[in-house]
Amino acid sequence: MPATAADAPDAPAHRLTRAQARRLAVRAQLLTGDRPTELLDVVRHLTVVQLDPTAAVAPSVDLVLWSRLGGSYAASDLRDALDAGSLVELHMMARPAEDLALLRAEMAAWPGKDTPTSTWPSELRDWVAANGGCRQEILALLRAEGPLPVPALPDTCVRPWRSSGWNRGRDRVRLLELMVGRGEVAVVGREGRDKVYDLAERVYPDDPVVPLAEAEAERDRRRLRALGVARPGRLVVPGEPGSVGDAGEPAVVEGVRGRWRVDPGLLAAVHDEVPGRTALLSPLDRLVLDRRRAVELLGFDFALEMYKPAAARRWGYWALPVLHGEELVGKVDATAEAAEGVLRVDAVHEDAPWPREVREAVDAELEDLAAWLGLEPLRLDRR
Template sequence: MTVLELSQRDARRLAVRAQLLTKERPADLFEVVRGLTAVQLDQTAYVAPNADLVAWSRLGSAYDPAELADALASLELLDFRGFARLPETLKLFRAEMAAWPSDGEPLDYQQYRADWVRANEGCRVDILERLRQDGPLRMRDLPDTCVRPWKSSGWTNNRNVSQLLEFMVQRGEVAIAGRDGRDRLFDLASRVYPDDPPVPLDEAKRLRDAQRLRSMGVLRSKGPACPGEPLDAGEAGERAVIEGVRGEWRVDPELLDQPFSGRTAILSPLDRLVYDRKRLLEIFDFDYQLEMYKPAAKRRWGYFALPILHNDRLVGKLDAMSDRKAGVFRVTAIHEDEPFAKTLAAAVQREIRDLARWLRLELVLPS
């Protein structure tokens, strides 16, 4: 089989084009979700929630966050495994749900989860019955009749209902049916998911790998573990090597040999273009980490620094926050990986002003 040879610029442009970050913007929110396959629904709002930042960076200031809230409330988009997805994609997960906790010989932690759910069968039935009668409901409105508490060294210790609900979602019994403020609403999956026939497991995995590669442009065949949405392409697409980068990659051949017209964009730290930090270094030569979990003295770029894209290069980080109490979008610093030329500096300033307008906050720049 032929192995495609790409330059790093080719690989970067594949990735940027696949992520809908060229001058040719998508038409609406649904085209964004369809093109990206899944958009992470993290609620951290230091600047704005991730899904809204992702949509704004693709659609521009015409995007209204109410569109996402309305689409999730009406189930035109589904909150599944922490990502907004189109309802028709759920058929690609049904066989995996039916095979829970594993489609093969379960690993020790998977067997532990299955044994724990089995030990708390009564609570599982109680939750299903309560949802059948009164759903959708918030987690705190559901009964905890577990006879065996959930044990963990982390924050989930003794959080029986939240842990059981997570596994029931994975099993396809329960689904997220919207939100009440910041609280998720749970209901029977049969009342949330489309009644599409499941796609057989192996075919579903192949189709999901192909969708993921199409949304990312270029991926490793095997990537780091990532909850919710993997970071690899399996055997989808075609084999490729990238000049100056070790190992083999997979590329979506439909994205090859297309014209490229880049633009400047400010991205969320959880944007899928930058989410895989190893891939970010290999293809973009961009050193970046989300530093919100670091002590302030050890941060290089800021608590929630936003990566800055210009054409097919990531060129810096924006340290800024939305101070809604004061009504301002406060910029602390613009970190330039290399000194910005005048045209680049002007383009970045335009994006910052657009972001402040979209947030409906007064822009405050460093003095």
């Protein structure tokens, strides 16, 4: 009998082989041969797409969407969806605007409650209160003038943000980020590298707010649907909670210790072969972003190496994972050199020797990537 979230702790769990778990994960991420066709449908299913600015090949968000939608996707499609309001930016993620109804209760409860081990919520609340004058000036100016870039907004914080790292000297930026978390302002675009803000009430849909507990449970369900198989209490999804809670049904994976949660909607196809294709992924793709999960479920050893010295890199600055069918089989070290008009391929790393059909499929995918970027492939890996 299948288990449910309401089952007792010792309820029977679904038993999955690693191949089956891998199959579910690939299906859940929309990376099979049955490609989706609509941008909004992809983002709805994935729940969020990370808006990381690194663009060694293309911005991560564009690589994620291209790897699902193919050459029919253009970067302008995302910008158009954000401008039209069908997608919104929140915490460096593109999300469906209708999902804001699931987040407004969390914003109203910002920053949450202290725990026995952390007073961080109180510290955030106190810092925003200490800079209440700057906050009110920002709100008043946006109300009067409409959307404005960060440099045009007041920078009158009286209590500095305590940081010895990235946020040092960025009090205004940090305050704006916290005001986003409070549901007061929203990101509506960019001017160069500067975010443009407006009042959230002008940006977010005026849909009924879903109560917090119900919203959290629904977000857990959607997060699990996008992953297929996940640990109940440990996820790596920037800008999102680190858990799927009790969503789905319990599972164990052959050869992997511990319990998992599985999306029951995928179980009917657990024995079906994945309609395969070859895909080049962003290194921030959700299929590989959780490095530990990638090793445990997918047998894939990978790390983002852009912060390592060049001599210490194994695969490359912005290496693209290679998916063939339902298996991750290697990495491609490539860089878009727009000024030269080429997609430079420095290395193709085979995790195990590839048969000819895989090599040809990867070559074809590199040709497609170059064409999508409007570049010519330059295969330095073959010299």
